[in-house]
Structures are given as C-alpha cells and as structure tokens.
Amino acid sequence: xxxxxxxxENLTKDYPFGFLHLKKKTSLEGLTMSVENxxxxxxxxxxxxGKSTTIKLLVGLIFPTAGTARILGKPISDISMHGDIGYxxxxxxxxxxLTAAELLDYxxxxxxxxxxxxxxxxxAMLKKVGLETARKIQLRKYSKGMLQRVxxxxxxxxxxKVVILDEPMSGLDPVGRREVRDIILELKxxxxxxxxxxxxxxxxxxxxxxxxxIVGGKLRGVGAPDEIVGMKPQGMEILFEYxxxxxxxxxxxxxxxxxxxxxxxxxxxxDLYATMxxxxxxxxxxxxxxxxxxxxxxxxxxxxxADRAQAPAVxxxxx
Amino acid sequence: xxxxxxxxxxxxxxxxxxxVLYNLVFFALVMIAASILVGQISIGIEEMVIVSLxxxxxxxxxxxxxxxxxxxxxxxxxxKRTLYALLAKPVRRWEFLLxxxxxxxxxxxxxxxxxxxxxxxxxxxxxxxxxHLAGSVLVAVYFILLKLALVxxxxxxxxxxxxxxxxxxxxxxxxxxxxxxxxxxxFQSDTVSQAVQSVLRGLSYxxxxxxxxxxxxxxxxxxxxxxxxxxxxxxxxxxxxAVVLAAATAIFTRRxxx
Ligand SMILES: Nc1ncnc2c1ncn2[C@@H]1O[C@H](COP(=O)(O)OP(=O)(O)O)[C@@H](O)[C@H]1O
Ligand SMILES: [Mg+2]
Numbered sequence: 001x002x003x004x005x006x007x008x009e010n011l012t013k014d015y016p017f018g019f020l021h022l023k024k025k026t027s028l029e030g031l032t033m034s035v036e037n038x039x040x041x042x043x044x045x046x047x048x049x050g051k052s053t054t055i056k057l058l059v060g061l062i063f064p065t066a067g068t069a070r071i072l073g074k075p076i077s078d079i080s081m082h083g084d085i086g087y088x089x090x091x092x093x094x095x096x097x098l099t100a101a102e103l104l105d106y107x108x109x110x111x112x113x114x115x116x117x118x119x120x121x122x123x124a125m126l127k128k129v130g131l132e133t134a135r136k137i138q139l140r141k142y143s144k145g146m147l148q149r150v151x152x153x154x155x156x157x158x159x160x161k162v163v164i165l166d167e168p169m170s171g172l173d174p175v176g177r178r179e180v181r182d183i184i185l186e187l188k189x190x191x192x193x194x195x196x197x198x199x200x201x202x203x204x205x206x207x208x209x210x211x212x213x214i215v216g217g218k219l220r221g222v223g224a225p226d227e228i229v230g231m232k233p234q235g236m237e238i239l240f241e242y243x244x245x246x247x248x249x250x251x252x253x254x255x256x257x258x259x260x261x262x263x264x265x266x267x268x269x270x271d272l273y274a275t276m277x278x279x280x281x282x283x284x285x286x287x288x289x290x291x292x293x294x295x296x297x298x299x300x301x302x303x304x305x306a307d308r309a310q311a312p313a314v315x316x317x318x319x
Numbered sequence: 320x321x322x323x324x325x326x327x328x329x330x331x332x333x334x335x336x337x338x339v340l341y342n343l344v345f346f347a348l349v350m351i352a353a354s355i356l357v358g359q360i361s362i363g364i365e366e367m368v369i370v371s372l373x374x375x376x377x378x379x380x381x382x383x384x385x386x387x388x389x390x391x392x393x394x395x396x397x398x399k400r401t402l403y404a405l406l407a408k409p410v411r412r413w414e415f416l417l418x419x420x421x422x423x424x425x426x427x428x429x430x431x432x433x434x435x436x437x438x439x440x441x442x443x444x445x446x447x448x449x450x451h452l453a454g455s456v457l458v459a460v461y462f463i464l465l466k467l468a469l470v471x472x473x474x475x476x477x478x479x480x481x482x483x484x485x486x487x488x489x490x491x492x493x494x495x496x497x498x499x500x501x502x503x504x505x506f507q508s509d510t511v512s513q514a515v516q517s518v519l520r521g522l523s524y525x526x527x528x529x530x531x532x533x534x535x536x537x538x539x540x541x542x543x544x545x546x547x548x549x550x551x552x553x554x555x556x557x558x559x560x561a562v563v564l565a566a567a568t569a570i571f572t573r574r575x576x577x
Contacts, residue, residue, distance in 0.1 A: 059407040062575040079411055087407035093400050095329075097336040109325045110408050154404055 003073050004034040005162050005193035006041075006058065011067035013053050027053040029217045030067070035195050035210075040188050042204035042211040042225075043197040046304055050217040051197035052090050055166045058195075059087045071162055083111065086160035090167050090197075092151030096140035100131050100150050103139060104157055111158040125153040130179060144171040152180065156187070163187055165196035169203055181207060201297045213300060215307045221299075228299065235292045236272050238265045241285040248282040266292060322410050323418045330422020331429075334388065343380050344430050348437045350376040355441050366442065366452060370539040373438035374459055380434065381427055381467045382494070388426075389474030390486045392419040397576060406576070413568040420475055420564060427467045435460045452541040458549060459538035465556035466532040470494060472563040473527065479570045496522075497529035527559055 011031040014024040028050040035041040045051050056062045058069055060076055074081040094103050101122055108118040126135050129149040134142070139150065148171045155163060168184070169177045184207055187194050198204055204211050205225045212222040221228050243261050246253050252275065256265040263284075267275050272289070279286060334340055354372035359365065393416065396402040406415065438456065473493055477486035503523035506516060531552055534544050 056576070061403060061406055063573070079409055082407060082409040085407070087404065089400060089403040089407075091400075092404065094404065095333065095401055097333050098329075106325070106329055107404070107408065110322055110405070110410060112321070151404065 002037055003070075005037045005039070006035040006069070006071050006195060008033050008054070008058075008069040009067055011054065011057060011069055012065045013050075013057060013062065014065045027217050028057070031214075031219055033212055033219060033222055035193060037193055038188070038191050039209045040184060040194045040207055041196075042208035043195060043214065044199070044201065044204050044211050044300065045197070045214040046199055046300075049214045051214060052166055053217075054214070055087075055090075055164055055195075055197060058164060059085065083158070084161045086155035086158065086163045088148075088151045088155040088165040088168055091144075091171070092147055094139050094147065094150060094154075097138060099136050099138055100126060100142075100153075101135040103150065104154060107154050107157055113158065121157060121159075125157050128156075128183065129153045145173060145176055148172055149176070152183065156183070160192070162193045162195070165194070167198060168196050169198060169200060177203070201300055213303060215303050220303045235266050235268050237290050237292050238267065238272075238275065238279070239263070239287040239289075240265070240279055241287060242279075242282070244283055249278070249284065252278065262287070320414075322414045323421060326405075326410070326415055326418025327421035327425060330392070330419050331425045334423065334426040340384065340426070340430065343384060344433055347376045347380040347434045351434070351437045351441050366541070367539045369438070369441050370452070370456055370459075371535055373434075373441060374456070374463070374535050374538060377431060377434045377438065377460065378463050378466075381431055381463060382470060384427060384430065385423070385467045385470040386474055386487055386490050386494075388423055389471040390478045390483050390490065392423060392471075392475055392478065393571070394478045394483045394486070400577075403576065412572045416475065416479075416564065416568055416571055420471060420560075423471050424468050427471070428464060431460060431464050431467070451543060452538075455534070455538040455541060455544050458544045459534050461549075462532040462534055462552055465552055466529055469527055469529075469556050469559055469563075472560045472567070476563050476567040476570075479567045479574065493527065494529060497527040498533075500526055500528045500530050528555070531555065 009032050011028060012026070013028040014026050016022075016024045031050075031054060043051050043054065053062070057064050058071065058076055060079065060082070069076045071081055072084055098106065104122040104125060105118060108121055113121060123132075126132050129152050131146065131149055131153070134146060139147070142150065148168070152165070152168060155165060165184075168180050172180060181203065184194055184196065196207075208225060210222060210224055211228060213220045213228065240263055241261050242249065242253070242263060252265060253263065256263040258264075265275070276286065276289075351369075351373045354369045354376075357368055357372065393402075396405075402415070406412065435457075438460075439453070442452070442456070470490060474486060474490045477489045481489070500523045503519045503526075506519050508516070531548075534548075537544055
C-alpha cells in the first residue's frame with residue numbers, strides 16, 4: 001500500500017486563555033486518522049468541534065501543541081509540500097483592491113506557473129467556478145458566495161494532489177452547492193485526494209468515501225457513511241394493516257403511528273418475532289418488515305447530545 | 320527570493336491603488352509649492368528656506384506613510400484573513416514579511432522620488448541652483464529614504480506581536496527617542512544616579528540612531544556631504560533593518576494565526 005495522502009497522529013491543540021494564560025482550552029485532543037490517496041473524506045462536526053483547527057494545523061497556519069501529521073509523506077512543517085496542496089479557508093476573504101483575475105494571477109505566480117499556462121489556468125478556473133463575467137470586478141464588491149467561489153478557484157488553481165476545503169458549501173445558494181459538489185466529484189475522478197469539513201450532513205453522505213465525526217475536539221467515529229451509522233444499535237420497523245377494534249392490540253397500537261388503516265411500528269430487534277406473532281394472532285396483515293437505517297444525521301445528533309451531557313467536565317481544564 | 324519579489328509587487332500595487340497615498344503626496348507637493356512663495360519673501364535665503372521646508376515635507380509625509388501603512392502591512396492581512404490562502408501556498412513566512420517590507424519601501428521610494436522632483440522643480444524656478452546644492456539635497460533625500468526603511472522595519476516588528484495602535488505608539492516613540500541618541504550618550508548630571516546614566520548610555524547604542532540621517536542643515540546651506548557618512552549611513556540602515564526584520568521573522572514564524 002502507498003502511504004496515505006494525509007496521516008494525522010495524536011494531533012492536539014490547546015489555546016491558552018485567561019489571566020496570564022494559566023488556563024487552556026483544548027480545541028483538538030489527540031486526533032489520529034488518515035486519508036487515503038484518491039479518497040474524498042468528509043470531516044463532520046458541529047460548530048466549534050475543531051474542524052477548522054485541524055485543517056489550519058494541516059496547512060501550517062497554526063502549530064500543534066502535541067502530535068504530528070504528514071501530508072504526501074512530508075511533515076506539515078515542510079512548506080515545500082504546499083505546492084501540492086490546495087486550501088480553501090473558512091469564510092475566505094481576499095485583497096479588496098484586486099479583481100478575481102488579478103488575484104488568481106498573483107497566486108499562480110506564487111506557484112511559479114509559467115506565463116502562458118498561467119493565463120490559461122486562471123481563465124479555466126474562473127470559468128469552472130462561474131465567475132467569468134465578474135473577473136474584472138474588484139473583490140471588495142464581491143458577495144460572500146462569490147468570494148467562496150474565488151476561494152475554491154485559488155485552491156485548485158495549481159492542480160494540487162491534495163485539496164483541503166474548510167466548509168466549501170457555506171454561503172452558497174443551492175445552485176452553488178451543486179456546483180461545488182460537481183467540482184469535488186471531478187477532483188475525485190481526476191484521482192485527487194479531497195478532505196473537506198462541513199456541518200451539513202447530506203453533503204457528506206452524498207460525496208464522501210469516508211467520513212470522520214468530530215465533536216468537542218475528539219474524533220468519535222470514522223468510516224463509510226453507511227458503516228458509521230451501522231455502529232449504532234438499531235430497531236426494526238413493521239408496517240401492517242389492521243381494521244379490527246383496538247382491544248386485542250391495545251398496547252401495540254398506542255406505540256404505532258397510524259395513517260388511515262395502516263400502522264407503522266418500531267420495535268427492538270429482539271422483540272420482532274413476539275410482536276409479529278401477536279399481530280398475526282389478532283388478524284393484522286403484515287405488509288413489510290424493514291431494518292431501521294439511522295441516518296448520519298441521527299448518529300450525529302446522538303453524539304452531540306452525548307457530548308453536551310459531559311461538556312462542562314471537558315470544556316475547560318486548568319493547567 | 321522570487322516569491323519575495325511577487326509579494327512586494329503586490330504590496331506596491333495595493334499602495335498604488337490606495338487613494339490616501341496620493342492625497343499625502345499631493346499635500347507634500349502643495350507644501351513645496353508654498354515654500355516658493357515663502358522663499359520669495361525671504362530674499363537672500365530663498366534656497367535655504369525652500370530646501371528645509373521641502374525636505375521636511377518629504378520626511379514628514381514619508382514618516383506618516385511608513386508608520387501607518389507599515390503597521391498595517393501584516394496586521395491587516397491577519398485581521399482580514401487575506402493571508403490564510405497565501406501562507407498555505409509554498410510561501411515561507413520570512414518571504415512574506417520581507418516581501419511586505421520590500422513592497423512598502425518600493426512605494427516609499429517612488430513617492431519620495433516624486434516629491435523630490437517637486438522640490439528640484441521649486442529650486443529651479445527660484446534660483447540658478449549650483450550643482451553643489453543639488454548634490455547635497457539628493458543625498459539628504461537618500462538619507463530620508465534610509466530612515467524610512469528603518470521605520471518600516473520597526474513598524475513591522477511591533478505589529479508582529481502587539482495591536483496596531485500600540486505598534487504605532489511604539490514605532491513613533493522609538494523614532495523620537497532615536498532623534499536624541501547623541502544627547503543620551505553625552506548625558507551627565509549630578510542629580511541623576513550613576514546607574515541611570517549608564518542605562519541611558521547603553522540604550523543610546525541599542526536604539527536606532529535617527530540623528531545621523533538628518534543632514535538638512537548641511538543641505539540647506541549647500542555644504543557637501545562627506546562620502547564616508549553616506550557609506551556609514553547606508554551600512555547602518557542595512558544592518559539595523561536586517562536585525563529588526565530577523566527579529567520580526569522569529570516572532571512571526573512561531574505565531575498562530577487566529
Ligand atoms: N484563536 C483561538 N483562540 C482560542 N480558542 C479558539 C481559537 N480558535 C478556535 N478556538 C476554539 O477552538 C474550538 C474549535 O474551533 P474550530 O476548529 O474553529 O471549530 P469548527 O469545527 O467550527 O471549525 C472552538 O471552541 C473555538 O472557540
Ligand atoms: Mg470551522
């Protein structure tokens with residue numbers, strides 16, 4: 001196996017605060033995970049979970065308190081690897097006095113693209129993110145969504161092998177989100193590795209080979225979207241038709257949701273057969289039995305709730 | 320080094336597109352023009368008046384730009400987060416700092432040249448100025464530039480570890496202190512303890528010596544400025560800038576962006 005595109009080991013970030021910086025807040029705690037080559041990896045978590053902290057550590061904007069990480073086999077402190085990575089900051093903002101074309105040209109120069117290629121790349125990127133017509137407008141006049149698009153364009157300008165996007169869909173309308181999804185899929189097709197953070201679960205479910213869920217600075221689970229959900233104990237759902245009086249099935253019917261003469265009932269896996277027998281005995285017609293597939297959303301909410309419960313204990317720890 | 324140049328040119332472009340700059344330079348040119356009027360009243364010493372007023376205008380406007388834009392060079396990019404995307408590219412932090420520094424020094428050079436041209440124009444209007452005078456005025460302008468580069472480096476250093484307002488105060492304070500280096504060195508008094516005097520003397524060697532860059536009096540009187548002083552000042556400014564920028568880099572490379 002080739003080395004993973006991104007390897008993170010025990011990465012930790014504390015922010016000191018308060019009087020004389022005696023207290024510290026742990027934004028990220030012992031993160032260990034890796035992103036394989038050519039994988040689209042979704043980094044999921046609620047606001048303040050530590051997603052941006054992780055990403056900023058990876059691209060060298062902040063420095064870890066402990067732990068290490070490697071991108072394309074090189075330690076994150078090695079700037080030379082930056083030529084092969086693209087980064088979209090959270091809520092990106094760029095130089096007011098430049099136009100989109102000028103900004104991209106500036107970044108292309110930084111990446112040392114030759115003059116001819118530079119112009120072609122800048123044009124292609126502006127087209128890709130749908131800013132061709134706005135290319136001569138100064139960035140100070142750009143809306144949030146347009147800045148997000150410029151940000152995406154500069155992240156993939158130099159055809160990087162690893163693309164790291166911090167909340168790429170935020171600030172975009174449905175059309176824009178769709179376009180970003182397409183760009184991510186294109187990158188995947190081209191064999192690039194994509195790591196992106198989001199708090200919008202449907203985006204992750206749709207795009208990712210694997211997701212990592214982070215809550216309160218700790219990684220709570222990694223896996224394929226359906227795999228990760230499968231880790232939670234689930235029940236069975238029985239759909240049945242019943243027209244008789246409610247006497248025989250009183251206990252069950254009160255737990256079921258009714259639509260006309262149809263009922264939907266959720267039971268634990270262990271109780272399935274007993275319940276079925278009871279239903280058949282009472283003359284109900286069972287239409288279907290299916291496994292309850294928890295969505296990523298439910299899984300997510302479950303983790304957040306668990307974290308909230310113990311939050312006061314972990315949030316602030318004195319030195 | 321290539322990237323330093325790219326960042327510097329972009330910094331220069333930012334300054335060129337900033338209207339505040341034009342206003343300041345325009346203001347300096349107006350002051351120089353006004354000096355012609357004043358010069359005409361003061362018969363016999365026209366040249367002296369024009370040269371001192373003109374050089375003062377160039378120096379003050381340059382200082383304003385150096386301090387206020389200098390302090391914002393890095394802090395503005397951090398506040399607005401414009402440097403996040405840049406630093407995730409193959410740009411080392413020292414390259415960024417040096418580029419920013421170079422960009423503003425380039426801007427100041429262009430501005431100072433523009434203002435100096437105004438000054439020479441004013442001199443040409445009023446007198447048949449001799450080469451001697453032109454030469455020493457040119458050197459005086461060059462010294463102002465050296466001084467400004469040093470001020471930019473200091474502003475950059477302070478803005479790397481404190482708030483913009485404090486950085487402005489520190490830079491201005493250091494500049495003013497640097498004008499009295501000789502006095503500090505020679506300071507002698509019976510009422511002040513020996514310890515304080517030696518501290519002052521020590522400080523006078525550490526503080527940037529801005530006094531040496533002031534040759535306005537010599538220039539105004541058309542006295543030639545010795546070549547040795549030119550060499551000394553150039554070397555001093557280069558060395559001091561290098562040390563200050565190295566310190567700024569040391570701080571900035573360890574700095575966590577917000
Ligand atoms: N510069 C900073 N100083 C102090 N605390 C910070 C700083 N940056 C982030 N944090 C804290 O770290 C935690 C994680 O933040 P972040 O990584 O931005 O979360 P998100 O998952 O929303 O991107 C938050 O609780 C935030 O308050
Ligand atoms: Mg974030």
